[in-house]
Amino acid sequence: MEKKKHIIIGCGTAALAALKQMRKNNSEDEIKLVTMEPHLPYSPTSLPYLISGKIKESEIPMVSDDFFDQMKAVWVRGKRVDHVDTEKGEVLYDSRERESYDTLLIATGSEPVLPPIPGLENEQVLQMRVLDHARDLMKRMKGTQAAIILGAGLIGMHVAECLAEHGVQVKVVEMLPRILPAYFDEDASGMIQRVLEKHGVSFFVGRRAKEVAWKKRSAEVSLEEGEPLQTDLLMVATGVRPRVAFLNGSDVKIKDGILVDSTMKTSVENVFAAGDVAEAKSFLTGEHGLNPILPNAAEQGKVAGSNMVGEKKEYSGWLPMNTFNFFGHRAVSVGKILPAKDDEVLLEKDDKNGTYRKIVCRQDRLLGATFLDTDVDAGVFQYLIRGRVEIGPHKKTLIRQPREVSLWLMRESEKKATVSIEE
Amino acid sequence: MKSFYDTLRIEEDVCPPDCTACRTRCVEVKQDKGSAGNGIREIHVPEIGVHTANTCNQCSEPACVDACPTGAITKSETDGIVRITQTKCLGCGLCDLACPYGGIEFDAAAKKASKCDLCDGDPQCIEVCPIHAVSLMKARSVVEHFHEDPLLMGSSLCVGCPAETTLRFVLRVMGKDTYLFGAPGCATNVINGMGIRTMVRIPSHMSNMTTVPSTMTGVKRYHRKMGRDVRCVAFVGDGCATDVGFQPLSGAAERNENIIFITYDNEGYMNTGIQRSSTTPYGGWTTTTPAMGKRKGKQMTSKNVPLIMAAHDIPYVATAVIGYPEDFLMKLKKAMAVKDGMSYIHILSPCILGWGYGISESLDVVRAAVDTNYFPLWEYERGEYRLTHVVEKPKPITEYTKLLKKFAHLDQQELDELQRIVNKRFNHIKALTRIERAPSEAQLA
Numbered sequence: 001m002e003k004k005k006h007i008i009i010g011c012g013t014a015a016l017a018a019l020k021q022m023r024k025n026n027s028e029d030e031i032k033l034v035t036m037e038p039h040l041p042y043s044p045t046s047l048p049y050l051i052s053g054k055i056k057e058s059e060i061p062m063v064s065d066d067f068f069d070q071m072k073a074v075w076v077r078g079k080r081v082d083h084v085d086t087e088k089g090e091v092l093y094d095s096r097e098r099e100s101y102d103t104l105l106i107a108t109g110s111e112p113v114l115p116p117i118p119g120l121e122n123e124q125v126l127q128m129r130v131l132d133h134a135r136d137l138m139k140r141m142k143g144t145q146a147a148i149i150l151g152a153g154l155i156g157m158h159v160a161e162c163l164a165e166h167g168v169q170v171k172v173v174e175m176l177p178r179i180l181p182a183y184f185d186e187d188a189s190g191m192i193q194r195v196l197e198k199h200g201v202s203f204f205v206g207r208r209a210k211e212v213a214w215k216k217r218s219a220e221v222s223l224e225e226g227e228p229l230q231t232d233l234l235m236v237a238t239g240v241r242p243r244v245a246f247l248n249g250s251d252v253k254i255k256d257g258i259l260v261d262s263t264m265k266t267s268v269e270n271v272f273a274a275g276d277v278a279e280a281k282s283f284l285t286g287e288h289g290l291n292p293i294l295p296n297a298a299e300q301g302k303v304a305g306s307n308m309v310g311e312k313k314e315y316s317g318w319l320p321m322n323t324f325n326f327f328g329h330r331a332v333s334v335g336k337i338l339p340a341k342d343d344e345v346l347l348e349k350d351d352k353n354g355t356y357r358k359i360v361c362r363q364d365r366l367l368g369a370t371f372l373d374t375d376v377d378a379g380v381f382q383y384l385i386r387g388r389v390e391i392g393p394h395k396k397t398l399i400r401q402p403r404e405v406s407l408w409l410m411r412e413s414e415k416k417a418t419v420s421i422e423e
Numbered sequence: 424m425k426s427f428y429d430t431l432r433i434e435e436d437v438c439p440p441d442c443t444a445c446r447t448r449c450v451e452v453k454q455d456k457g458s459a460g461n462g463i464r465e466i467h468v469p470e471i472g473v474h475t476a477n478t479c480n481q482c483s484e485p486a487c488v489d490a491c492p493t494g495a496i497t498k499s500e501t502d503g504i505v506r507i508t509q510t511k512c513l514g515c516g517l518c519d520l521a522c523p524y525g526g527i528e529f530d531a532a533a534k535k536a537s538k539c540d541l542c543d544g545d546p547q548c549i550e551v552c553p554i555h556a557v558s559l560m561k562a563r564s565v566v567e568h569f570h571e572d573p574l575l576m577g578s579s580l581c582v583g584c585p586a587e588t589t590l591r592f593v594l595r596v597m598g599k600d601t602y603l604f605g606a607p608g609c610a611t612n613v614i615n616g617m618g619i620r621t622m623v624r625i626p627s628h629m630s631n632m633t634t635v636p637s638t639m640t641g642v643k644r645y646h647r648k649m650g651r652d653v654r655c656v657a658f659v660g661d662g663c664a665t666d667v668g669f670q671p672l673s674g675a676a677e678r679n680e681n682i683i684f685i686t687y688d689n690e691g692y693m694n695t696g697i698q699r700s701s702t703t704p705y706g707g708w709t710t711t712t713p714a715m716g717k718r719k720g721k722q723m724t725s726k727n728v729p730l731i732m733a734a735h736d737i738p739y740v741a742t743a744v745i746g747y748p749e750d751f752l753m754k755l756k757k758a759m760a761v762k763d764g765m766s767y768i769h770i771l772s773p774c775i776l777g778w779g780y781g782i783s784e785s786l787d788v789v790r791a792a793v794d795t796n797y798f799p800l801w802e803y804e805r806g807e808y809r810l811t812h813v814v815e816k817p818k819p820i821t822e823y824t825k826l827l828k829k830f831a832h833l834d835q836q837e838l839d840e841l842q843r844i845v846n847k848r849f850n851h852i853k854a855l856t857r858i859e860r861a862p863s864e865a866q867l868a
Contacts, residue, residue, distance in 0.1 A: 013489075013492070017489055042492075043492030043493065045515055045517065046492050046493055046513055049513040054513060054514065054534070055493070055511070055513055056510075059510055059511045060493050060511075061493070062493060062494040063494055064494075294492055295486070295489070295490045295517060295520060295521045298486075298489035299489070302489070321520055323515070323516040323517065323519070323520045325515065325531050325534060328531060328534070330529075330531030332516070332520065334520070373531070377519060377522070377527070378516070378519050379519060379520055379524070379527070380522075380523060380525045382520070382523060383523035383524070386523075394471065397468060397470050397471060401468055401470075404467065404468045404473070406525075407525045408466055408473045410523065410524065410525065411475075414524075
């Protein structure tokens, strides 16, 4: 068979997963990865841990120096793709070079968004997405007394913890009425907030920043109501969006992200997308949407990699899930966090010990689970949801002994699974 | 070739309530090595009577590896073990979120993930389990003994029939210079092929049921005369071995011919329409021992052929099932090593159609047969009987019979009778294992 040429734009989790999958399928095709990063591939997930000193910078690369040689792939760094000409099947680099491809994988990930607040265009504003951001913050946080973080998403919360651990007075401003709004319900968010508050982080929840005024390196953040806040350090972590600007004017269809089908193919026949940049269908609703989390990127990259070399693989849809570890505590959520009208909720809450357990079911099937400081194997809950495992008669036991019962249900289901696949 | 690796097997739902032996030991071992965490954990849910343990599967495509943001988790290509490099571990917990099988232990307080590393090939939990529920399944060391596959693809045996797998296993272990012998039976299709297609790439010969051992004798003796060391292996059903061709088999054993005779026992004449044979068990349904009205399947007990073969005092006799491949491999190796006489291996080989079970359940059926002591795994080696797979807590026979439609008609009384027969036979073989090897003449002097 004739060798094809695949270009992968990006070098994050999805891109690497696709590369590995293509080689696993014994493809001998030519593969080139192009990244604008100068560093060996790393995940933005590592950055807060770098700041907290949990890990050394030399340890964060996801692969070793010789990985691309082993994979017989060409790795081009420090180069940006400015445009994709889908008609000719070419990518255009910032250096004005053109390069043709047989299939293209877009795995450019996401980029931080700056909300339209006057004063945020200042170069003192910190963000947290790439290694240079982390290096910036590490330089700046020495000797810093107070910091403000706009946005109480996972990135914001991680950085809040790191700074608080370093003795910095952290204030978090969140527009929505609770912290970690995408991953936890009101009760759980409240409990997490109280733990963080105990460690010196203060919150301004349901409050909007109106303007930022700079005085040399320090800033004054005025809120829509109440006293303005003073800070030495301002970080914006209000969210991310797919990095798709370079596709303007191409035939690749974009809604919030790049729309893909269940094989990760875009609206263009030989162009695929995976990871944060892709808008794939949700496992729970079947509707397209973004779910920029790492396990999702890995899975999508695998599916794309298979299909790009002609091995059929279907994506079953993304499931919201996350895990947040803070000051020795742990919060995890998998699947649906807020019940719909017909859903049943089982809840066990212990304010004294700070534990919280909640499962959302419809009839006999599990749809979502949230746990705070509960010893569980979170992935097993993902299994139960994705496998549509019947948990009906064991719901109550499940909430009482979530770890043990979920493992048992998983194993019982595994036994049946082997039978049904073959039949 | 695809890679095969060793994994831990934990017997389902047999743990003593409240036992934590495996986890306690695992934590100690990890501490001794200077790391923290744990790789195996008990599951006790008294409310639903569940007592078992869970550990990492060492998956072939581990989700934890894909989900790790720093590449701290890797799967070794040499031993297949999935390990965490602690210096690279963030403690982010994504591996735990990604693993659907509960193989990662995440400690939020210590901010570390840990998992089973099979103690680098010598799992310590096995040593401390009071009921021996944990064992290391050595796929790797079994597959290492494989030669090129002499069977081609696409046999005409029933879908899911374990006989093909068993024959393939035998021949892959035997390797070069093996001659295969068969007789009319299900495996005819494998050996002779259908129409113009055959499945075997090694010399093979089909005889009448009554002439297999004598044909083998001739071929073996001819090659020996010509100075060639070839292995003559028979793979025949119970109809041939234990009924129609039993006299010549006994004769070859009495002459102690250097052949390997393997019986795949499906407890009936499955190829001709599921008639009873002398190995059809008590209560078993066949078309000639029907279960209608007053008739309740076969009323006699089965003939214990491997024991009869052992009574011939040939160098090696064993029972085996494909569901315990390490045990099977060891026995094939021993049979192959015998150069001064005959080896006989008796295999329980379930028949999907004749026994009545699902096509994917053959291995469950043979394992249940072993775990209930219905078909104990033993060997007889030069005068000494040995149980090769000791079942610590034998399950009641109903755990076996419930899997099979051929026993569906049995009432409690008949099940009790079957249990009595199983116990009696097991005690018999157990008693034989206690007999000390007869002292040799030198020892007597």
